Amino acid sequence: MSSAAASSDEAPALAVEELVAGYGGVIALDRVSISAGTAAITAVLGANGAGKTTLLRAISGMIRPRRGRILLDGTDLAGRNPEQMVRAGIAHVPEGQAVIPELTVEENLRVGMMSWPRRRVWGGAKPPHAGGVSGGDRGFVPPGTSRADRGAALDEALERFPPLAARRRKLAAALSGGERQMLVIARALLARPRVLLLDEPSLGLAPRVMAQVMDLVVRLSRENGITIILVEQNARGALAIADHGVVLNLGRVVAAADAATLAADVALRHHYLGF
Amino acid sequence: MSMQTLPRRLGAAVVTAVIVWFLSVRLSTFRDFQIAEVAVEVTAVAGLTVLTGLSGQISLGNGAFMAIGGYTTALLMLHLNWPYVAALVASAVVTAVAGGIVGVAAARLRGPYLAGATLMLGVALPALAAAYQGFLGGDQGLNVVFTAPAFLGATFPLTRWQAWVSTVVALVTLVLLANLCYSRIGRNWRAVRDDEVAAALDGVNVAVTRVLAFVVSAICAGLAGSLLAIVTSLVAPGAFTVTLSIALLTAAVIGGLGSLPGALWGSLLIVIVPTYVTDVATSHGLSSSVGSNIPIAAYGAVLILVMLAFPQGIQGGLHRLLTLFTGPDPGTRVPRDAPAPHVTPPADEAPASHHEKEGTL
Amino acid sequence: MVEFLQFTLSGVSFGMIYAAVALSLVLIWRGTRLLNYAQGGMAMITTYIAIEVIYHTGSYWAGFAVALVAGILLGAVCQLTIIRPTMNKPPLNGVIVTIGLLVLLEGLAGIFFGGQFRSFPTAFSVTGLRVGGTPLGVSRYDIFVAVAVLAATLALALAFRYTSAGLRMRAAAFNATIARLSGIRVARVLTVGWALAGLLGALAGVLVSPSTFLYPNSMDTIFVYGFTAAVIGGLDSPAGAVTGGLLLGLALSYAGGYLPSGASLVPVVALGILVLVLMARPDGLFSATKVRRV
Numbered sequence: 060m061s062s063a064a065a066s067s068d069e070a071p072a073l074a075v076e077e078l079v080a081g082y083g084g085v086i087a088l089d090r091v092s093i094s095a096g097t098a099a100i101t102a103v104l105g106a107n108g109a110g111k112t113t114l115l116r117a118i119s120g121m122i123r124p125r126r127g128r129i130l131l132d133g134t135d136l137a138g139r140n141p142e143q144m145v146r147a148g149i150a151h152v153p154e155g156q157a158v159i160p161e162l163t164v165e166e167n168l169r170v171g172m173m174s175w176p177r178r179r180v181w182g183g184a185k186p187p188h189a190g191g192v193s194g195g196d197r198g199f200v201p202p203g204t205s206r207a208d209r210g211a212a213l214d215e216a217l218e219r220f221p222p223l224a225a226r227r228r229k230l231a232a233a234l235s236g237g238e239r240q241m242l243v244i245a246r247a248l249l250a251r252p253r254v255l256l257l258d259e260p261s262l263g264l265a266p267r268v269m270a271q272v273m274d275l276v277v278r279l280s281r282e283n284g285i286t287i288i289l290v291e292q293n294a295r296g297a298l299a300i301a302d303h304g305v306v307l308n309l310g311r312v313v314a315a316a317d318a319a320t321l322a323a324d325v326a327l328r329h330h331y332l333g334f
Numbered sequence: 335m336s337m338q339t340l341p342r343r344l345g346a347a348v349v350t351a352v353i354v355w356f357l358s359v360r361l362s363t364f365r366d367f368q369i370a371e372v373a374v375e376v377t378a379v380a381g382l383t384v385l386t387g388l389s390g391q392i393s394l395g396n397g398a399f400m401a402i403g404g405y406t407t408a409l410l411m412l413h414l415n416w417p418y419v420a421a422l423v424a425s426a427v428v429t430a431v432a433g434g435i436v437g438v439a440a441a442r443l444r445g446p447y448l449a450g451a452t453l454m455l456g457v458a459l460p461a462l463a464a465a466y467q468g469f470l471g472g473d474q475g476l477n478v479v480f481t482a483p484a485f486l487g488a489t490f491p492l493t494r495w496q497a498w499v500s501t502v503v504a505l506v507t508l509v510l511l512a513n514l515c516y517s518r519i520g521r522n523w524r525a526v527r528d529d530e531v532a533a534a535l536d537g538v539n540v541a542v543t544r545v546l547a548f549v550v551s552a553i554c555a556g557l558a559g560s561l562l563a564i565v566t567s568l569v570a571p572g573a574f575t576v577t578l579s580i581a582l583l584t585a586a587v588i589g590g591l592g593s594l595p596g597a598l599w600g601s602l603l604i605v606i607v608p609t610y611v612t613d614v615a616t617s618h619g620l621s622s623s624v625g626s627n628i629p630i631a632a633y634g635a636v637l638i639l640v641m642l643a644f645p646q647g648i649q650g651g652l653h654r655l656l657t658l659f660t661g662p663d664p665g666t667r668v669p670r671d672a673p674a675p676h677v678t679p680p681a682d683e684a685p686a687s688h689h690e691k692e693g694t695l
Numbered sequence: 696m697v698e699f700l701q702f703t704l705s706g707v708s709f710g711m712i713y714a715a716v717a718l719s720l721v722l723i724w725r726g727t728r729l730l731n732y733a734q735g736g737m738a739m740i741t742t743y744i745a746i747e748v749i750y751h752t753g754s755y756w757a758g759f760a761v762a763l764v765a766g767i768l769l770g771a772v773c774q775l776t777i778i779r780p781t782m783n784k785p786p787l788n789g790v791i792v793t794i795g796l797l798v799l800l801e802g803l804a805g806i807f808f809g810g811q812f813r814s815f816p817t818a819f820s821v822t823g824l825r826v827g828g829t830p831l832g833v834s835r836y837d838i839f840v841a842v843a844v845l846a847a848t849l850a851l852a853l854a855f856r857y858t859s860a861g862l863r864m865r866a867a868a869f870n871a872t873i874a875r876l877s878g879i880r881v882a883r884v885l886t887v888g889w890a891l892a893g894l895l896g897a898l899a900g901v902l903v904s905p906s907t908f909l910y911p912n913s914m915d916t917i918f919v920y921g922f923t924a925a926v927i928g929g930l931d932s933p934a935g936a937v938t939g940g941l942l943l944g945l946a947l948s949y950a951g952g953y954l955p956s957g958a959s960l961v962p963v964v965a966l967g968i969l970v971l972v973l974m975a976r977p978d979g980l981f982s983a984t985k986v987r988r989v
């Protein structure tokens with residue numbers, strides 16, 4: 060049994076319990092448990108093939124876990140598919156700056172709002188969706204959103220990311236790597252998530268751009284109160300901004316502590332993290 | 335037990351030949367005709383299943399190659415009095431050349447584009463035959479005279495001889511194809527199908543490999559067409575319509591794409607099912623318009639149901655049944671990083687490039 | 696000269712039909728990477744339904760409307776029942792299933808409607824129009840055909856570009872994974888795609904049947920040429936579908952008109968055009984050059 064406990068006292072925003080998942084005949088996650096406090100940044104680290112990406116895929120519903128629970132604010136979401144997960148409040152940004160190159164920047168962003176409930180034409184507004192999206196200033200999506208609401212959210216996103224605003228009507232194919240990463244994060248933010256899963260956001264980016272992305276991640280947790288699960292090959296950079304860290308190896312948790320403790324553990328770093 | 339060595343294959347062929355001989359002697363002439371039909375289809379479907387399953391190139395026009403083989407045989411026997419064996423070989427040569435031409439023209443085509451081009455080929459070639467009255471016999475076609483050899487006696491039923499000849503040709507074709515599939519050529523086909531760029535980097539000549547696959551499948555179809563000429567004693571455009579081409583592909587997929595035994599299952603299905611359902615319909619005495627269409631509707635329903643029930647084809651389904659009893663083959667573990675999600679495959683992990691999804695055709 | 700005009704206008708008229716079929720194939724291809732071989736068969740069934748409605752109500756437009764609705768329903772039902780199970784299986788399975796569907800539909804048509812050729816009415820006159828004394832070679836009906844297909848194409852294009860539903864469909868077609876992660880119910884989108892394709896097919900069937908008569912196999916050739924048009928244009932491009940359709944319609948019309956024994960050589964000419972186009976552009980005329988990944 061492998062587990063990692065949050066050091067915070069309040070109930071965790073996201074808790075994964077004894078998760079087992081795999082592909083075909085191979086188990087890629089072997090009873091993994093992690094927990095992440097509200098607005099905390101939790102780094103998930105480890106070598107290639109350790110199961111980091113599989114963990115995010117299992118949480119977001121891209122693969123169906125075989126056993127275990129995924130608790131968002133206490134509600135078990137395991138077994139739901141991605142469309143349901145994002146409506147419940149878990150957004151996943153897969154690795155590789157996966158914009159949709161054939162759509163414009165604005166269209167890519169609009170795709171991010173596709174999980175918003177629509178205002179019913181008759182019969183009043185739809186009730187807020189179940190599973191963890193509560194109210195408050197963390198960017199609650201009101202029931203029955205209108206086109207105006209979506210327009211406002213779009214404008215707000217473009218304001219926050221000026222390079223995207225400048226290329227609003229251009230095809231996403233024309234963006235640089237850093238701009239694409241910005242676009243995919245902005246798109247995920249528009250889903251107004253409670254939890255954001257980021258898979259190697261700095262992969263393939265120039266060092267300066269990498270630093271900007273990391274900055275952005277920090278701001279998202281501090282300013283927007285989003286709980287962030289950050290998978291990174293670049294363990295040093297990740298631990299520098301994270302609150303807690305979890306180290307995976309061959310599908311199991313081998314270490315879990317707050318980031319400073321992990322960064323100070325030289326033996327651990329050499330053995331699993333490569334620095 | 336896989337057909338991985340020549341002696342095994344020859345053994346299986348001999349056993350099959352004996353079974354067919356036995357059946358042909360015991361069953362009626364109509365059944366002999368069906369045996370011959372199945373043998374014809376197997377010959378063509380085997381070539382197609384190799385082309386599409388092993389080398390990854392779809393063809394909706396192999397009926398055209400059958401037509402070329404059939405007409406070549408008919409013309410040689412009719413105008414030059416060639417004996418059948420010579421005509422058979424000549425048909426193979428002519429269709430090989432045709433297959434080479436088509437293969438070269440199609441070398442750069444993939445997926446649905448290849449499907450479209452070969453479909454049009456399957457439509458256009460019979461139209462050519464229909465357009466030229468004089469030489470090619472137009473819509474009525476050409477008659478083929480074929481008799482059993484004298485040494486079998488005067489009362490030897492022609493259908494049985496036809497069944498024997500077609501079965502022999504079919505079995506020889508299957509054995510040769512099996513040898514090819516396990517040879518370096520077969521490995522090249524699979525390599526090119528799975529990842530062209532990697533194969534090219536490995537030193538495989540992708541274009542030649544692809545063209546070769548077309549040539550081989552064309553030869554098989556040409557032989558089948560030649561057999562059809564002597565089995566039905568006629569070559570006409572109506573025998574080689576695009577429906578035939580599509581039936582060949584259907585047989586290949588339903589049997590199990592890329593599988594030679596699958597070619598047999600598929601051929602049995604496309605020959606037996608329509609006849610069987612027609613029999614059932616007529617024995618119930620249904621009115622002609624309803625009665626003649628029930629088999630058609632039933633055939634379509636069978637195709638759908640079999641495909642849904644056996645996604646890996648009949649051969650694949652049988653294999654799964656077998657492993658239920660004997661346990662899985664070693665070496666079927668899925669590698670750790672193979673994506674096998676319960677939602678649509680996340681084939682889009684790589685940044686920025688527009689992946690062409692080959693998809694279905 | 697008059698002959699040329701006649702061939703041109705007839706070519707445009709048929710070209711529009713091919714374009715409609717091509718468009719429905721492109722719709723399904725873009726959304727599901729599946730080629731629907733039953734497209735012609737589905738169109739044939741909805742046209743039979745239309746003719747029965749027309750027969751019993753005496754109104755062409757009632758039949759027309761019912762055909763379109765039937766097309767939507769038939770497309771959705773087919774996708775929900777038999778196509779969905781093939782989605783994560785080997786690609787050619789879907790092909791065989793649609794072939795099976797085609798055969799099934801043709802058999803059902805024979806059973807319920809009979810195999811005889813039936814003539815299909817038109818809402819507009821088919822007598823050729825004249826300017827001054829010269830015949831134009833086109834009738835009111837031909838104009839109606841062109842307008843109907845163009846209107847449908849335009850409506851679809853606008854819907855795809857400017858509506859939220861259209862964006863959903865495009866996103867799901869370009870990258871189903873991202874779409875799902877963003878909350879798009881891709882399964883529903885696919886059904887809508889098939890419904891729209893069914894609508895276009897139904898339109899094509901109703902428009903072309905006056906010229907070809909209606910019988911269980913009547914849409915087979917139209918399907919083949921529609922498929923060819925889609926391939927010529929590039930299967931990912933709606934504009935390509937329309938262009939391919941027009942090109943093919945015109946070329947085949949001229950070939951049929953001017954070549955000796957032209958009528959039987961039409962398929963050969965089609966093959967020739969296809970080969971020429973594909974040798975120059977293996978992915979169709981409107982294809983974007985693909986990035987070769989190494």
